[in-house]
Amino acid sequence: MSLKSISLTLVVAIFAVLESTFMINPNPSLILKQLIELGFTIDAHLYYHHHNKHPSKGKLVNICDDFPPDIPPPDNNTTSTLCVDPNGCCNFTTVQSAVDSVANFSQKRTIIWINSGIYYEKVIVPRTKQNITFQGQGCTSTAIVWNDTANSSHGTFYSGSVQVFSNNFIAKNISFMNVAPIPGPGDMGAQAVAIRISGDQAAFWGCGFFGAQDTLHDDRGRHYFKDCYIQGSIDFIFGNAKSLYQDCQLISMANPVAAGQRMINGAVTAHGRSSKDENTGFAFVNCSLGGTGRIWLGRAWRPFSRVVFAFTSMSDIIAPEGWNDFNDPTRDQYGF
Template sequence: MGFKRTLFWLSSFFIFLFSIIIFHYTTPPFPTPSTTITPKEIFNFELDNIFHKIIRLSGAQDIVSIVTSILRTHKDKCDKAKWASTLIQNYNVTLVLIVDQHGCGNFSSVQEAVDAVPESSSNTTLIIIDSGTYREKVVVQANKTNLIVEGQGYRDTIIEWNDTANSTAGTANSYSFGVFSSKFIAYNISFKNAAPPPSPGAVGAQAVALRVSGDQAAFYGCGFYGAQDTLNDDNGRHYFKECFIQGSIDFIFGNAKSLYEVQNNCLSFKVDLFYLYAL
């Protein structure tokens, strides 16, 4: 028992020491000349020198260099200009949240970022989502007002899930992305329901990609993909500009009062006739 306890504390000490060495080794060894040096900074400066000497004398400099190189490379990859969105100024955004699957953002999940949006706020929040496919069902609750979601292109940033009417007790709940808040805006992102196309005569195979039930929502350069009942334009006043919409059998449906501005090649459907009603 005594040996195990000693081994535990020795291991903890060396892990702690190595962590401190890594931390100090990755910081600049000299203070910036333009800043005023305080006694605390002088102490840190001397401590840095001590740790650097320990590393050199122990022969662990090569190992530490490899580790810090990996850490710095990862940091450099995270410093991307794509986070500098023009929407920040255009919409007077007060809060920006980043979603990235590689650890370069505030969150790795879209739903986590949505949950972090201030409730019932009159200020605008922007969620920037990096390229990739995010397999999750996302719900924007009614109290998440004044929210903008921006992807890196509708072919590059995709949010998808695979619920159906059968799996959610109804078509209305089968959405991959649901918007229930007012003043929601999306740019350059796709919403997809990955449920397979239903067989002829199949019951309960409706699979909604997006359900939008909040008022004053807008979608710019977005994609909507599904096999059946793709876009549930449920309720409210909505605007769709230069979006790609794909599906079959009521692939755009609902009771909303919406305006669609699309080009001829922006609709893809497997029906003989398509009727778009302006209510």
């Protein structure tokens, strides 16, 4: 399944599922089954609870029998590996429990190997849990999902499905999702962050970020994104980090705008540099930008906002004026 088809069959449908079903009947197993039916690429055995067995040629077979025998590998002087599997086939069944087990301020890198599946949990990596890697099995196979909003979590900054406060965090081949209902422009308290990154020297390779308003809170620190897929509608990459996005797909899911209408219903970025002395900004290099709606490249969230797009292809969903200065023309001179 391509990432664009995920955009249609998974993310749009997942919002509809949650609005119509999950909010009434909070049953993660039901949501998991529906996500599988929507096309999210995960193993069929995830239909079953981890203590059950499933039929195979008329026999009961333990679902852990075909688990990779070399996972987790033995520790060495520089690396420890923990294993997360929702069926109970290795150390942990939740990502948060694996994070909690990491020694505070460890100098070794801890790789948390996360098997294919939908992990419906809110995950926090505290400042003391440094040098952690989330190793998924593919951004269309492994996802951490939650559904907080600014209203439900007492503020946008706290709504992230995953919140990373530690330094030297790495994520590979995994998706982060906030599946709260899609807000309309101007809706109050509907901001819903998929991940907040507040530690220094974080890196993401082959990751997916799914949400609507405020999907990726690139909060502070130095961060690198390579070959990532980032989807949203309003300010879906925001914060005051110093970040490089390279070879990434940026996809707007704002509502389509009829030909001839001049309304704006989305924005890609909202950078938060408050002073000209801050060495922060977003740089997008060799990226692609498309999707739906009629959107700005960014809004100057703070007076000295700074965003650069270089060697990036853009579809005609970008409004000709390009940027929005929050009705403060003095902000135009500092970084777009």
